Amino acid sequence: MYNVGIDLGGTNIATGIITETGEMICSRSSFTQSGQSYETILHQIAGEVSALLRDAGLDPSAISSVGIGIPGVVNAKAGTVIQCTNLRWYKKPVQSDLESLIHLPVRIENDANLAALAEYMAGAARGxxxxxxxxxxxxxxxxxxxxxxxxxxxxxxxxxxxxxxxxxxxxxxxxxxxxxxxxxxxxxxxxxxxxxxxxxxxxxxxxxxxxxxxxxxxxxxxxxxxxxxxxxxxxxxxxxxxxxxxxxxxxxxxxxxxxxxxxxxxxxxxxxxxxxxxxxxxxxxxxxxxxxxxxxxxxLRNHAGIIGAGLLSAQGCSFA
Ligand SMILES: [Zn+2]
Incomplete structure (x- = not known):
């Protein structure tokens, strides 16, 4: 099984297929136009996930979960973005809204925390x-x-x-x-x-x-x-x-x-x-x-955010 990792930046959406050990086997990136609505960006994310699976030649049944890194304050347990100034998102239920679009389990976390998770599980901080x-x-x-x-x-x-x-x-x-x-x-x-x-x-x-x-x-x-x-x-x-x-x-x-x-x-x-x-x-x-x-x-450079998002469901590290 694979996971999808999504790194949501202020100007682009980067996605990747991540193995359970943190290896990225396929990735893509697209620009987001500033000022777009919350709904438009969520639909763009869903479209990127579909395109990524197509690029990788994978069926959605091969994906166990989708992780998404947010450049802002996140309540990961509730699946809510509390504040993301770049995108002007405040109190948005991103997890449930995205799940209803892509029909796969979604988890969200702060992007810096995910970069650290990636380095810890698969990068310079391993061990x-x-x-x-x-x-x-x-x-x-x-x-x-x-x-x-x-x-x-x-x-x-x-x-x-x-x-x-x-x-x-x-x-x-x-x-x-x-x-x-x-x-x-x-x-x-x-x-x-x-x-x-x-x-x-x-x-x-x-x-x-x-x-x-x-x-x-x-x-x-x-x-x-x-x-x-x-x-x-x-x-x-x-x-x-x-x-x-x-x-x-x-x-x-x-x-x-x-x-x-x-x-x-x-x-x-x-x-x-x-x-x-x-x-x-x-x-x-x-x-x-x-x-x-x-x-x-x-x-892991620019890929840390995607890899960390793809490892959100992995065992071995937790958020406290
Ligand atoms: Zn300051």
């Missing part, structure tokens, strides 16, 4: 009992695994590291507070820092590359320039990894995990990111050596 996953993208997601349980908290919001205060009275955040981690350790933050620094560094290759239009800057451009030795890009990246190391230190003090995994778009910087963080991290030892977690890159 580890306690792990934190940080996804560093446009925003920041996170999840905590402790003794094989993914911690969801009282209302499903455990692991929302992006809105922990990192700098007191710091940069305003979309959540309404100030100095959140997301304002210092996301791709968006990296770009903002670069723009500030480049204002005084017209000699940078990034200024040449963007022909002076810093609104065209991307995180990848900054990371590539830093890797190539551009001084302003390097200063930006060092500032970014300094903030990230502070967060890793705080999470270590809080949870003492066996492993911290870095995922999301920024983690495609690979060993360049990892080496920079590992250089910075020991600075926070408090005078004497202490056990530190293994810091590593998440291994």
């Amino acid at each position: 580890v009992s306690s792990c934190i996953l940080l996804t560093l993208g446009t925003g920041i997601g996170g999840a905590i695994i402790e003794n094989g349980h993914i911690l969801t908290g009282k209302s499903g919001q455990a692991g929302e590291f992006g809105h922990m205060t990192l700098v007191a009275d710091g940069i305003p955040c979309a959540c309404g507070r100030f100095g959140c981690m997301e304002q210092y350790c996301s791709a968006t933050a990296l770009i903002r820092m670069a723009r500030q620094i480049l204002g005084q560094r017209p000699d940078s290759t990034l200024v040449t590359l963007t022909r002076g239009d810093l609104t065209a800057l991307t995180a990848k451009m900054i990371i590539d320039a830093a890797r190539d030795g551009d001084s302003a890009a390097r200063t930006t990246f060092d500032r970014f990894t300094h903030y990230l190391a502070i967060v890793l230190d705080s999470l270590t003090n809080l949870l003492d995990p066996e492993m911290i995994l870095l995922g999301g778009g920024i983690s495609s910087a690979g060993s360049f990111l990892l080496d920079a963080v590992l250089r910075e991290f020991p600075r926070f030892e408090h005078g004497s050596p202490r056990p530190v977690p293994r810091i590593a890159l998440a291994s």
